[in-house]
Amino acid sequence: MSPRQVRFYEARGLITSTRGANNYRDYGETALGRVQQIRELLDAGLSTQVIRAILPCLESPRDPIVFDGVTSETVAVLERERDRLTERVDVLARNRDAIGDYLAELQRRAG
Amino acid sequence: MSPRQVRFYEARGLITSTRGANNYRDYGETALGRVQQIRELLDAGLSTQVIRAILPCLESPRDPIVFDGVTSETVAVLERERDRLTERVDVLARNRDAIGDYLAELQRRAG
């Protein structure tokens, strides 16, 4: 985890930090897991915009759930992203299965 | 489907074309579906490199299966990509479910 990445995520609003008198960044205890989760989602092909949108859903203890500023538009965005994720999952699973079938066919013929 | 995209895919070796005396490109009948499949995979977050690697598995009639030039390394690459796809599917499905849970919780509290 290069500092470059972390500062980039911070600039995109995915993580936050406090500053001491140093002007040094101080990342909270939860930041490490956050960054790992962000990396996972980026590797899975999501953009920082989408990750930013869905991050509130991914808090470890969802109690207390963020309730303020949840407009009907927020809900609509989340539903849209959830559906997009479902589409992605379907496409990827389907193509993964195609690879599996192909490999099985190869193995059958190589008998 | 802008010509720019299609030529880009061609440059990446995802599709092929023949040339007439014109020097105009001539895409076969199967090219349209190919491009749509490529778009689907790109939208799902795969790179052209990966798509190129797994394309042979995605031919509509997998009979006759491409058998020449299938080395053990080819098989290894495909198995690796299949596993990577499985990881992606898991990550995306898990996070999609988290969004679903969040939305359900919101709805429960909004009663």
Add this chain to the structure above:
DNA sequence: TCAAACCTTGACGCTGGTGTCAAGGTCAAG
């Protein structure tokens, strides 16, 4: 025949996510 509408290649630019390097501030160890 001549203009409009296609095609060709090539160059340039943009956005996203990162690496790297420069010029400075800060801190801990010797």
Add this chain to the structure above:
DNA sequence: CTTGACCTTGACACCAGCGTCAAGGTTTGA
């Protein structure tokens, strides 16, 4: 106090996937 190892911001460069625009060739239609 000085040196080296950290931090800061900012600039520059890179690759991927794509839009766009320029300069030229080809085809079509009036």
